[in-house]
Amino acid sequence: MKKIYIIRHCEAEGQAAETKLTDRGRNQAADLSKFFANKKVDRIISSPYKRAIHSIQPLANQLNIEIEIDGQLTERVLSTKNFPDWFEKLKTTYDDLELKYEGGESSQEAMKRIIEVVEKVFNSENENTVIVTHGNIMSLLLTYYVKDFGFEGWRNLSNPDVFLLRNVDKKVTYERVWG
Structure with a gap:
């Protein structure tokens, strides 16, 4: 069973x-590093943003694993315009994905x-990956995996947050393991 720990970066x-x-x-x-102390980790992949790299650097140092940088993990840009009602605009993008x-x-x-990143990891040799x-x-x-996560799920995320994705017989499930 392949496992992927999806982490939202720490407070920035x-x-x-x-x-x-x-x-x-x-x-x-540092707390994330302790959280993973007794978990097997084969690979670490991070967004190139400093806050993401710095969130996982203590664990990478502890495990002596090089952090792979992947530009596909950068945060989504809602718009290049500043919207005073950005919160409502963001909510609308969960109702209309296009x-x-x-x-x-x-x-x-x-x-x-x-x-694409997650599918590549699930198809790789590694059993336990941190993203x-x-x-x-x-x-x-x-x-994508559970349609009702959506906007409310986003609102309820913490910094940091950790979800464990499992791929069993080509069925992906997840559970929140932090917070």
Whole structure:
């Protein structure tokens, strides 16, 4: 049975790619490392954003595993415009997966990116993989497997958050193992 731990990064100072973790976020990264202390991990893949890499670096150091960077795990861009009602706009993209705002990516496009990463991992030799990404794209992945995860699932994610995906007989299930 193949396992993938999908992790939402720890608490960060902001949303930009170069944003660092807060002091609390650095403590959370240490807690993540402890959480995985008794779990088998063969591979770690991360979004290139600093907050994602820094969230898993303590575990990578502890296990002496190199972090693989994958640009398909970056956070979804809703739009290049600043929307005062971004929360409602985001909610709408869960109802209409093809909806796309100016300069942004539809839910379907973002979902496709992360599904490709997960499917490659499930088809690889590795049994236990950690993938570190961001809240919106993570919620879209979980929505792909269980349709009712959606917007409310995204709203209920924590920083960090960890879900375990299992692939048994080509059926993917997940459970929240953090929070």
